[in-house]
Amino acid sequence: MMRRIWSICCSLKLAIVLTSMITGIAVIGSLVMHFNPQLFGGLNALSWHQWHNDYGSRAPLLSSWFYLTGFLLMLLAINTGCCFTEWLLRIRSSWRKTGEYLIHLGFILIIVAYFWGSFTGTRSEGERFNIGQTRAVAALPGHYLRLDAFEPVMNANGRPVDMKSSVSLLKGDRIVHSGFIHSNTPLIYNNLTIVPASYGQETIGYNILLTELNRTARIATGSTISLKDQIRLNILEFQSDAYRVGDQIIARGTDAINPAIFIRVSRNNESIWSGWLFLREPLPLLLQQAGFDFVVQSPILRFYSLLTLNTDPGMRLALIGSICMTIGVLFALFSFYYKRQRGDRPDIS
Amino acid sequence: MQILFLKTVFGFYLLSTSFYLWHAIRPKISIRRSAFALFLAAFVLQTLLLLFRWYTAGYLPVTNLFSTQFFFSWALALCYLYFELRYRIHATGLFVIFLTLLLLGSALPRNPSIPPLIPALDTVLFTLHVIFSFTGYAFFAMAFSVAVMFLIQKRLQTAILPDLALLRKINEEAVFLGFCLFTLCMVMGSIWAQIAWGYYFSWNIKSVWSSIVWLFYGGMCHAKFIRRWQGTGYAWLTIAGFGVVLFTYLGIGLLMQSNHPLE
Numbered sequence: 168m169m170r171r172i173w174s175i176c177c178s179l180k181l182a183i184v185l186t187s188m189i190t191g192i193a194v195i196g197s198l199v200m201h202f203n204p205q206l207f208g209g210l211n212a213l214s215w216h217q218w219h220n221d222y223g224s225r226a227p228l229l230s231s232w233f234y235l236t237g238f239l240l241m242l243l244a245i246n247t248g249c250c251f252t253e254w255l256l257r258i259r260s261s262w263r264k265t266g267e268y269l270i271h272l273g274f275i276l277i278i279v280a281y282f283w284g285s286f287t288g289t290r291s292e293g294e295r296f297n298i299g300q301t302r303a304v305a306a307l308p309g310h311y312l313r314l315d316a317f318e319p320v321m322n323a324n325g326r327p328v329d330m331k332s333s334v335s336l337l338k339g340d341r342i343v344h345s346g347f348i349h350s351n352t353p354l355i356y357n358n359l360t361i362v363p364a365s366y367g368q369e370t371i372g373y374n375i376l377l378t379e380l381n382r383t384a385r386i387a388t389g390s391t392i393s394l395k396d397q398i399r400l401n402i403l404e405f406q407s408d409a410y411r412v413g414d415q416i417i418a419r420g421t422d423a424i425n426p427a428i429f430i431r432v433s434r435n436n437e438s439i440w441s442g443w444l445f446l447r448e449p450l451p452l453l454l455q456q457a458g459f460d461f462v463v464q465s466p467i468l469r470f471y472s473l474l475t476l477n478t479d480p481g482m483r484l485a486l487i488g489s490i491c492m493t494i495g496v497l498f499a500l501f502s503f504y505y506k507r508q509r510g511d512r513p514d515i516s
Numbered sequence: 517m518q519i520l521f522l523k524t525v526f527g528f529y530l531l532s533t534s535f536y537l538w539h540a541i542r543p544k545i546s547i548r549r550s551a552f553a554l555f556l557a558a559f560v561l562q563t564l565l566l567l568f569r570w571y572t573a574g575y576l577p578v579t580n581l582f583s584t585q586f587f588f589s590w591a592l593a594l595c596y597l598y599f600e601l602r603y604r605i606h607a608t609g610l611f612v613i614f615l616t617l618l619l620l621g622s623a624l625p626r627n628p629s630i631p632p633l634i635p636a637l638d639t640v641l642f643t644l645h646v647i648f649s650f651t652g653y654a655f656f657a658m659a660f661s662v663a664v665m666f667l668i669q670k671r672l673q674t675a676i677l678p679d680l681a682l683l684r685k686i687n688e689e690a691v692f693l694g695f696c697l698f699t700l701c702m703v704m705g706s707i708w709a710q711i712a713w714g715y716y717f718s719w720n721i722k723s724v725w726s727s728i729v730w731l732f733y734g735g736m737c738h739a740k741f742i743r744r745w746q747g748t749g750y751a752w753l754t755i756a757g758f759g760v761v762l763f764t765y766l767g768i769g770l771l772m773q774s775n776h777p778l779e
Contacts, residue, residue, distance in 0.1 A: 179738055186735035190728050197724040210719035270699065281717060290715070320635065329635040350635040353711050360714040477714040485716060489703045496696045503692060 176249035185243040189236055196232030203229055212292040215285040237282075244278040247271050263506070266498025269491050276488030280481030288479040293364040297471045301337070306478040307359055311337040317472045319366055320349075330363040332472045348474070358478045365473040370407045370423035372467040373446075379458040386428060386446070387467055394457035397435050404429040409445075416443045423466060432457075518628045521565050522586075526620045528558030529593075533613050540607040540676050548606055555600075555613070559593045566590055573630040578646045579637055582626040588650045589619035595654035595690075603686055608678060611661035612654070641708035648701035653761055655694030656733070660758035662687045663751035670748065684747055687754055688740050695733040702730055725764040732757050 175181060200207040206222050206229055213221065223230040251271045254261060289306040296302065296314035304310040313335045320329035335345040336356055344356045354361040372387025377394075384392045392400040408419040409427040416427060431441040432453065440453060450459060479485075535551030566587065569577050577583040593616050596609045666683040668674075677683070705726070706716040717723060736753055739745040745753065 179741060183735050183738055183742070186731050186738075190732050190735070193724055193728050193731075197721050197728070200719065200724065201721045207719060211713075211715060322632070322634075351639040351641075351708070351711050353714065360710065362712065362714040475714045479715065482710065482716075486707070489707060492699055493703055496699050500693075500696055503689075507689075 173249070173253075176246060177253045178246070179250075182243065182246050182250070185239055185246060189239045189243065192232050192236050192239070196236060199229055199232060206230065207233075212290050214288055214290055217290075240278055241282070244275050248275050251275065263502050266495045266500070266502050269495025269498060271495075273488040273490075273492030273495055276491060277485050280483075280485035280488060282481070283484070284479035284481030288358070288477065288481070291476045293473040294476055295367075295471055295473055296332075296334075297369075297469065304336070304359065304476060306476065307357075309338055310343070310359075312361070312474075312476070313337060314472055314474075315345075317366065317470050319470065327366070330366045330472060332363060332474065334361065334474070336361075358480045358482060360477050360479065360482070362475050362477075363472065364475045367471055367473065368468040369421040369471060370426070370466045371469045372402075372405050373426075374464045374467060375461040376464050377458060377461050379460045383464065384461070385467065386461075392459070394454075394459055396457060398439075398457040399433050399436075400454070400457075400459065401431045401433070402428050403431060403441075409443075411443075411445075518565065518569075519624070521561065522620065522624060522628065525558050525562045525565065526617070526624065528554050528561065529613060529617050529620065532558060533610065533617060536607045536610055536613070540610075543676065551606075552600065555593075555597070559590075559597055562590050562593060569630060573633070575633050575638070576643045576646065577630045578643075578650075579633065580631055582623050582628055583630065584646075584650075585619045585623040585626075586628075587646070588653065589616045589623070591650040591654040592616045592619070592657060595651070595658045599658060599686060599690070603678070603682065605662075605678065605686065607676070608665045608683070608686075609658060609661050611664065612658050615657055636712065639708060639711075641704050641711070645701055645704040645708055648697045648704060652694045652696075652698035652701055653765060655690045655697060656729075656758055656761045659687050659690035659694060659754045662690060663754035663758075666751040667748070680747070684750070687750060691733060691736050691740075691754060691757075695730075695737055698730055698733065702726065722764070722768050725760070725768060729757075729760055729764050732760055 200210075203226075206226050209222060210218055223233065251268055254264065254268045254271075291305065294302070296312070296317075298314055298317055301311050301313040304312050314332055315335055316331075316333040318331045319327045320331060322328045329350045330348075332348045333346070334348055334354060335342045336354065336359075337343065344354065346354050348354050348361055348363055350363065372385055372390070375384050375386055376382075377384055377392075380395070384390070386392075386402060386405065388402060388405045390402050392402075394400060406416070406418045406427045406429075407421055408424040409416050410419055410425060411417075416429075419425070426446045428444050428446065429442070430444055432439050440451075444450070444454075532551050532554035535547055535554060539547040539551055569583075569586075576587070578587050592612050596612045596616070599605045599609055662683055665677050666680060666687060669677045669680055669683060678686075709718060710716040717727075736750070736757060739753060740750055
């Protein structure tokens with residue numbers, strides 16, 4: 168009985184049936200996937216259990232092909248594993264098929280690695296980092312990522328073609344890894360892969376012309392503007408988009424829609440007023456009298472980097488699988504020509 | 517200058533095809549030899565042009581439609597040359613030469629200038645991925661050509677075509693070599709995806725169909741061991757497989773949005 172089950176598990180016909188079924192289902196499924204991006208669009212950005220919870224479980228009919236393909240692939244991997252084991256048991260008599268069976272082994276390892284990584288790995292696409300900002304890496308407890316520098320690379324027409332981020336990965340206060348990230352150059356640490364996703368610019372202030380005083384100044388966090396009558400204006404905080412709720416000022420976003428500044432006004436180093444000022448609203452009389460009447464010359468922009476942080480515990484196993492496949496292909500090609508040269512084609516009945 | 521060179525290559529391939537067709541109708545050694553000499557001349561010229569473009573660009577130019585058509589046509593010609601030298605298949609691989617002509621002919625009106633390489637494609641993994649992909653496709657095209665000839669030969673039993681045993685052997689060899697090359701293409705593409713996007717398999721229609729192609733031909737490499745699928749069954753499977761390849765290369769590139777656009 169066990170022998171019979173084993174021979175079914177090792178069956179070549181089973182492999183062909185499973186391959187045909189996977190192929191057929193994937194053909195239909197790929198079209199379902201392509202025409203339902205709202206359902207499958209997040210597959211690359213989420214781990215499988217996240218995707219199942221957020222999308223797959225809500226559309227069981229449309230996503231059924233995905234689960235079925237996964238299940239059949241597992242069966243095919245088991246079938247391939249049994250074939251590989253069977254070959255190992257009689258390797259002395261069939262060592263010439265080493266190449267073919269290395270491809271089998273590579274396939275098994277890649278499938279196992281992919282399922283492992285998809286279930287237990289994490290995906291985090293386009294996390295925003297300002298220059299100098301340090302953020303916790305959710306997938307690696309106790310680890311933090313700091314963006315040390317960022318520089319977009321433009322082509323001759325001024326179109327962005329690459330993004331260079333200098334990052335440091337910290338464990339507590341200690342730097343465990345650092346380097347440059349750009350196209351085809353990720354930062355890899357254990358199971359974590361960090362790649363550039365995109366970048367953007369945010370308004371962090373304005374260059375202004377003080378019309379009455381006829382000189383330029385900066386409105387940005389930390390800047391100071393000297394006005395008439397020994398009045399100084401310290402800008403303690405700049406928000407590019409804020410709104411007022413009662414006495415509270417709430418930051419809304421980074422697009423310069425409704426900019427506001429928190430200022431302290433002092434005369435002879437003595438504070439005389441502080442509070443939030445919305446730049447699109449009329450200015451207080453005190454500031455107007457002190458000569459704070461301005462026109463915006465240009466925004467002050469700062470780059471930020473969007474980074475993708477993925478963890479995949481199966482990544483290295485998949486690489487081993489790929490190496491097995493590559494070596495297997497080379498061996499298989501060699502043995503193919505060797506057998507053909509000898510007129511030895513025993514497998515064809 | 518390149519266009520003139522390209523037109524010469526196209527002219528030689530066209531003449532070679534005409535001679536092979538002539539040979540198919542009126543078999544004569546001199547005609548066959550002329551056909552092969554013309555083909556060889558065209559292939560050598562095309563290889564020189566490819567090397568020149570590679571050298572001047574500093575990278576394998578396969579980043580726009582003209583370049584991919586040019587490279588794919590070269591891979592098809594290389595594949596034909598391999599089987600011609602190995603098995604003297606002559607007109608059996610005509611479909612592959614027709615494809616070469618079609619690709620070159622449609623590339624002729626396009627601009628042959630080489631665009632600067634964007635950093636995202638500036639990796640040896642991309643070069644290897646493309647080389648293995650197109651050479652793999654070329655062998656699948658050859659398998660298709662031979663499979664069609666197998667079915668014709670089975671019905672007509674003509675002396676013009678090689679015997680069924682040889683056609684079957686060539687078909688299996690083309691599928692096997694195509695599968696090996698396509699496996700390397702998938703491996704290189706996966707490693708490249710990991711370092712470019714942070715994952716080695718992307719859920720988009722191109723990647724899924726590439727996996728389908730790999731699984732299909734992987735299944736075919738097994739199917740040849742099953743008696744029922746040998747010969748005619750295998751020929752039909754090869755034809756179906758090439759349909760999958762065509763959709764993966766052309767259908768998705770032309771009809772759908774993917775991360776492998778044709779233009």
